[in-house]
Amino acid sequence: MTTRTEVYTLNMGPQHPGTHGVLRVILELDGETVVSATPELGYLHRGIEKLAESRTYAQIIPYTDRLDYLAAMNTNLGYCQAVEKLAAIEVPERAEYLRVIMAELGRIASHLIFLASIAIDLGGTTGMMYAFRDRERILDLFDAACGARMTFNYIRIGGLMADVDEAFLSGARTFLADFPAIMDEYHGLISGNEIFYYRLKDSSVVGRERALALGLTGPCLRAAGVDVDLRRDEPYGIYDRFSFKVPVGEKGDNWDRYIVRMEEMVESASIVAQALEKLPDGPVMAKVPKILKPPPGEVYHRVENPRGELGFYIVSDGSAKPYRFHVRRPSFQNLMAVDELCRGGKIADVVAALATLDPVMGEVDC
Amino acid sequence: MAANIEPVLLRYLAGLFPRIGFGDRPGDGLTVVTAPADEVYAVLKTLRGDEPFLMDTLGDLTAVDYPDRLEVVYHLYSSACGHKLAVRTGVTKGAAALPSVTGLWPAAEFAERETYDLLGVTFTGHPNLTRILLPEGFEGHPLRKDYSLPPRPATR
Amino acid sequence: MAMTLRPAEESAARELLRENFILTSLDAVLGWARSNSLWPLTSGLACCAIEMMSAAAGRFDLARFGYEVFRPSPRQADLLITAGTLTWKMAPVLKRLYEQMPEPKWVIAMGSCASTGGPFADSYSVVPGVDYVIPVDVYVPGCPPRPEALIDGILQLKAKIAKPQLTRGVIRYGR
Numbered sequence: 001m002t003t004r005t006e007v008y009t010l011n012m013g014p015q016h017p018g019t020h021g022v023l024r025v026i027l028e029l030d031g032e033t034v035v036s037a038t039p040e041l042g043y044l045h046r047g048i049e050k051l052a053e054s055r056t057y058a059q060i061i062p063y064t065d066r067l068d069y070l071a072a073m074n075t076n077l078g079y080c081q082a083v084e085k086l087a088a089i090e091v092p093e094r095a096e097y098l099r100v101i102m103a104e105l106g107r108i109a110s111h112l113i114f115l116a117s118i119a120i121d122l123g124g125t126t127g128m129m130y131a132f133r134d135r136e137r138i139l140d141l142f143d144a145a146c147g148a149r150m151t152f153n154y155i156r157i158g159g160l161m162a163d164v165d166e167a168f169l170s171g172a173r174t175f176l177a178d179f180p181a182i183m184d185e186y187h188g189l190i191s192g193n194e195i196f197y198y199r200l201k202d203s204s205v206v207g208r209e210r211a212l213a214l215g216l217t218g219p220c221l222r223a224a225g226v227d228v229d230l231r232r233d234e235p236y237g238i239y240d241r242f243s244f245k246v247p248v249g250e251k252g253d254n255w256d257r258y259i260v261r262m263e264e265m266v267e268s269a270s271i272v273a274q275a276l277e278k279l280p281d282g283p284v285m286a287k288v289p290k291i292l293k294p295p296p297g298e299v300y301h302r303v304e305n306p307r308g309e310l311g312f313y314i315v316s317d318g319s320a321k322p323y324r325f326h327v328r329r330p331s332f333q334n335l336m337a338v339d340e341l342c343r344g345g346k347i348a349d350v351v352a353a354l355a356t357l358d359p360v361m362g363e364v365d366c
Numbered sequence: 367m368a369a370n371i372e373p374v375l376l377r378y379l380a381g382l383f384p385r386i387g388f389g390d391r392p393g394d395g396l397t398v399v400t401a402p403a404d405e406v407y408a409v410l411k412t413l414r415g416d417e418p419f420l421m422d423t424l425g426d427l428t429a430v431d432y433p434d435r436l437e438v439v440y441h442l443y444s445s446a447c448g449h450k451l452a453v454r455t456g457v458t459k460g461a462a463a464l465p466s467v468t469g470l471w472p473a474a475e476f477a478e479r480e481t482y483d484l485l486g487v488t489f490t491g492h493p494n495l496t497r498i499l500l501p502e503g504f505e506g507h508p509l510r511k512d513y514s515l516p517p518r519p520a521t522r
Numbered sequence: 523m524a525m526t527l528r529p530a531e532e533s534a535a536r537e538l539l540r541e542n543f544i545l546t547s548l549d550a551v552l553g554w555a556r557s558n559s560l561w562p563l564t565s566g567l568a569c570c571a572i573e574m575m576s577a578a579a580g581r582f583d584l585a586r587f588g589y590e591v592f593r594p595s596p597r598q599a600d601l602l603i604t605a606g607t608l609t610w611k612m613a614p615v616l617k618r619l620y621e622q623m624p625e626p627k628w629v630i631a632m633g634s635c636a637s638t639g640g641p642f643a644d645s646y647s648v649v650p651g652v653d654y655v656i657p658v659d660v661y662v663p664g665c666p667p668r669p670e671a672l673i674d675g676i677l678q679l680k681a682k683i684a685k686p687q688l689t690r691g692v693i694r695y696g697r
Contacts, residue, residue, distance in 0.1 A: 041498055042499035042501065045499040047508060049484070049509060050513075086393050212422070213472045214472060214473055215471070215472070215474075228445070294393075295392065297392035297393025298391050298392070298394070298396075300425070300426060300441050301394065302425065309425070311425060311426050313439070313441070324431070326426070326428045328425065328426040328428075332476060332480075333473060333476065333477075335476070336473065336476050365499055
């Protein structure tokens with residue numbers, strides 16, 4: 001008598017602690033080996049693009065907060081810069097620097113959530129506690145600046161909601177002074193853990209060619225060895241005034257995607273330090289009409305978000321509301337790689353692959 | 367505004383495809399190539415694969431609902447040469463169909479599904495053209511301007 | 523057979539009873555037990571889920587109140603915190619999760635979206651409040667609510683579970 005195996009289907013999500021929100025992955029399995037993984041999206045589709053057509057330009061900023069809610073500052077920044085490009089608004093110098101500070105602190109906070117979730121997904125609850133503890137320090141800074149912890153509405157068209165005070169600046173400096181020790185702690189606790197290392201090393205590989213073909217962006221693309229970073233290659237705002245390295249991985253496995261993000265945090269901290277040093281005095285808000293009516297035209301503006309290339313495509317017909325508002329979301333694009341990452345691997349590695357892709361469903365489903 | 371693409375390349379493209387138009391759009395000043403719907407795939411194929419264009423990155427793919435047409439917009443980048451371009455084409459609303467570009471840029475798969483889902487543009491030759499964000503059985507395409515909100519259910 | 527105790531024995535027995543027994547109603551005991559060990563379901567829908575995680579993490583430390591046992595399975599949970607926007611596509615799933623939870627069970631609508639649809643209330647795909655789909659015990663406003671607000675919401679629920687008769691009137695803040 002011969003034995004044979006059959007492929008069976010396992011439904012993962014939309015309610016599953018390892019899928020980071022309401023992502024559903026339909027897995028075809030042969031024993032423990034994944035034959036195919038199909039992401040099923042839309043469980044958080046809120047219709048932001050349609051809603052934006054009936055909101056004024058300023059009213060859309062809070063919606064951009066809720067796109068990538070782990071890095072709301074960065075998303076605010078991308079949208080406001082797109083509208084500024086459309087309406088030809090000059091932003092005061094001090095606001096530009098503060099925007100960079102906020103965006104890079106936001107990047108660190110976002111990558112800390114990545115660290116927390118990958119730790120807890122691989123079974124290390126303690127790691128999550130450490131990352132959340134240190135993220136709170138950044139949230140305290142944001143809280144001091146604008147009174148919100150997650151959804152800020154701080155970066156406005158033409159500048160910022162309000163200036164920061166001396167307490168914010170000294171708080172940011174203290175955080176930066178402590179940051180190397182914090183990173184050491186993570187590397188000792190998490191990166192240096194052998195189990196963690198061997199779980200991630202050489203699993204879910206997407207090489208350079210496939211990563212480019214699938215349109216992976218951000219840290220996932222850089223982990224595959226592609227040296228791309230919009231902050232350096234197509235500087236927006238005042239990013240051309242800072243010097244920073246772009247960490248690049250070697251082969252595009254889970255470990256590379258992890259370590260690239262860890263190194264990015266260090267670079268972000270260095271950008272914040274440079275910006276704090278050069279921070280000029282002056283106003284933080286340009287003269288912008290209360291009801292902004294950009295001239296008819298189109299704009300596509302892309303920025304480097306913690307998850308990759310975030311693009312805003314706005315069509316203006318000259319009225320106070322956009323005619324069309326479209327967001328090119330990096331997580332949405334990254335999720336195309338789920339099948340490629342999981343196929344041929346073990347079912348236990350699906351969670352690791354999803355964690356290193358680091359999707360935010362608010363952004364994926366828009 | 368930095369140069370998007372060398373004018374000589376545009377003239378070369380116009381020589382290959384006499385029916386296309388091009389110009390800088392108001393707003394961000396990006397160069398836009400306007401191609402008729404039956405020729406847009408050939409234009410994109412040339413931009414993707416042929417020297418000297420090598421537009422290997424599809425930045426964004428979406429559509430806009432204008433009163434008389436649906437306009438599909440592609441934002442393209444070349445990582446090797448550094449130039450960028452938008453390509454747009456109008457399709458009629460009743461029979462909005464275009465060839466899929468997933469053969470040229472596999473990364474277009476989700477974006478085309480989204481455009482199909484929310485705006486109702488059919489991409490022929492797409493490997494799996496189904497709704498991606500809205501549930502199966504949803505009626506209409508919400509990002510069209512004539513889409514009206516269904517009444518809110520009364521049960522509470 | 524009637525048992526007679528000597529006076530010294532009787533007073534010792536009375537003392538023993540007084541020291542070691544509490545008389546109460548079964549309802550009060552169950553309410554006390556249930557209200558102090560809620561097991562929430564890990565069901566993050568959107569942004570609020572991150573604040574829910576923050577509430578459970580070190581700084582806000584939901585464990586102080588005994589509510590930190592987040593369960594990944596609805597069958598082991600008795601509190602559903604709907605943290606985030608509910609869409610019509612997700613609604614059947616959430617309803618099934620609720621139905622899979624064993625009785626008694628409670629629901630907290632965390633955030634504006636879960637309470638009323640929030641900023642997305644006029645969208646074509648968003649449920650304007652989870653109470654369209656499942657019954658809600660406590661609404662926590664905010665977009666997203668701060669972790670303190672969630673903890674306060676859970677404590678309001680605690681008061682409601684411990685003394686259900688209170689809900690027929692109004693639960694006064696902090697009482």
